[in-house]
Amino acid sequence: MTELSGTQVAILAAYAELIEELGSDDVSNRVIARRAGIAERTVFRNYPTRVDLLLATAAWIEATVFAREESHSIFDIPLAIRDAMQRYDARPELAHVVAETAMRGVNGAAPSPGRAQLERLLDAEVPSLDAAQRRAVIAALSHLDSVGTWVTFRREFGMDRRDIADTAAWAAEAVLDSIRDRVAR
Amino acid sequence: MEEPVDTATAILASAAVLLRERTFDDISYRALADEVGISERTIYRQYPTRAHLIAALSNWIEQAFFPLPPFVTVSDFRAAVHERFRAFDASPAYAYVGARASAISPTLDIEPAYITRAIEAMLDVAAPTLNRRDRRRLAASLRYFSSAMFWARLRTGFDMDAGEICDAFDRAVGDVLAKLLDATWAER
Incomplete structure (x- = not known):
């Protein structure tokens, strides 16, 4: 994620707050500006279109509200998934926004932001x-x-x-079963 | 004789036509109204928000372009999902609408998709004595690996084509099925 300015963080946080309150991402720029305590044209200047604003907000939510602790082993991923599911469940409206923006193809958010980390862990532990x-394995874990x-x-x-947490972690353990005993020493 | 088409369906059919040249976000109600030859207001009456529109559009596209082949056994299930992934690859713009619609906050009371019920029915027959928790874990995992979301994530995030996506799907299905004991399975 590129470095955000203070104004941008204020806009994204205000928008996320309104999404949760109103149960919809259909919020006007004027309302967002008022909540962020800035002029409406400042919102436009930073995010010229609704899609720009929505994608930036989804990325910000992922990186802050749904931030996760770093896993140090590929075999810790099911635990991380379990925690993540509990965080999503606590913020359902935000969870839907993030889910939807990742399903827009090339015009959307990256659908597998954790891919590089999974590859790093897997290559270090199970290089064979x-x-x-x-x-x-990477695709299945990234999906889960x-x-x-x-x-x-x-x-x-x-x-x-x-x-949800139980089932997601169970499926991730199942994916890992095929490589559980192939760790490099 | 052609069947008369109601307004709600005509709107969806026109939206599908527009999807061939632009993304869903770039289809305004104004443009859609012009395409159908009705007023913008009529569209709002049918689909008060874009979330309503994409949910209905996804259902219509699913029936028109991605009918699910029936399946009873696990191998039929795999074959049916392969066929779908290949159909998604042939019409990606339509498949992304499905993936997106399945991720949005539901606008109405949502019935589980037909494929969910079909997977549950398959497991009832294939593994009749399986305990309830493992059955749900398995059904949910199979459902999620066979989804438009799985196709969309692997295509966009991993640059995979349908063949590679089918391969990743088969491996994931094999992994979750292997969680169960051999004795779980009825005649195979």
């Missing part, structure tokens, strides 16, 4: 995987370690916070 298996998991389990299965 062939290319296809490595790619599949995302807010899409929380949205889908809640919406399609009516799961509560505990069951």
